[in-house]
Amino acid sequence: MKKIIHFIIPMLSLLWFSLNGVSPLYAASHTHYYATESPLPHQSWLSFSTEITPTDEVVTVTGTILLQGRTDNSEIDIYLTAAACEVAVLDTPITRTESAGKFVIELPIEQSYQCLQAKKEGYLIGQWPTPQGDIGTMTLLGGDVNADNLINIFDLALIAAKYDSSAPTVDVNGDKIVDIFDLTIAAINYNKRGPIQ
Numbered sequence: 530m531k532k533i534i535h536f537i538i539p540m541l542s543l544l545w546f547s548l549n550g551v552s553p554l555y556a557a558s559h560t561h562y563y564a565t566e567s568p569l570p571h572q573s574w575l576s577f578s579t580e581i582t583p584t585d586e587v588v589t590v591t592g593t594i595l596l597q598g599r600t601d602n603s604e605i606d607i608y609l610t611a612a613a614c615e616v617a618v619l620d621t622p623i624t625r626t627e628s629a630g631k632f633v634i635e636l637p638i639e640q641s642y643q644c645l646q647a648k649k650e651g652y653l654i655g656q657w658p659t660p661q662g663d664i665g666t667m668t669l670l671g672g673d674v675n676a677d678n679l680i681n682i683f684d685l686a687l688i689a690a691k692y693d694s695s696a697p698t699v700d701v702n703g704d705k706i707v708d709i710f711d712l713t714i715a716a717i718n719y720n721k722r723g724p725i726q
């Protein structure tokens with residue numbers, strides 16, 4: 530009888546192994562492994578799906594900024610500030626215009642800005658309160674070569690002092706020569722103060 534039992538037990542073990550791919554002793558000792566590890570792929574998928582949130586809702590602000598006296602309206606710095614235009618402080622430009630003066634800004638829908646400002650060296654700062662959608666066209670006035678946001682005798686004096694040179698800081702219209710055209714632009718904007726809107 531003992532011989533029969535000794536024969537049957539190994540045979541049953543062999544049959545288990547062939548059916549399950551593991552020995553009955555291994556399966557018993559790794560029951561916990563199967564119970565805890567098998568849900569992992571499902572948990573991983575769940576955590577991945579919860580990270581996907583709809584963040585593609587954006588608002589677009591577009592417009593055109595022109596430079597008085599120039600045909601190339603590129604490289605105008607565009608700023609957006611959370612503060613109102615009256616107290617807005619220029620920080621880091623969010624974008625720049627292309628040669629036709631156009632710009633496009635896409636913002637997350639939950640973000641709001643109180644003021645858009647445009648700045649170009651030699652020109653008064655332009656600004657637009659609560660920018661939304663297409664703000665249209667704004668022309669920056671030239672001649673503020675000392676960047677104090679006012680065009681006056683000091684700007685005219687600086688331009689006159691560099692007359693016939695190619696000094697870029699006083700070449701208001703950017704044609705590589707400081708001449709009567711730069712003086713004229715500053716003169717027609719005499720006593721104008723920025724920001725303009």
Ligand SMILES: [Ca+2]
Nearest residue numbers: 673675677679
């Ligand atoms: Ca000035």
Ligand SMILES: [Ca+2]
Nearest residue numbers: 700702704706
């Ligand atoms: Ca010029």
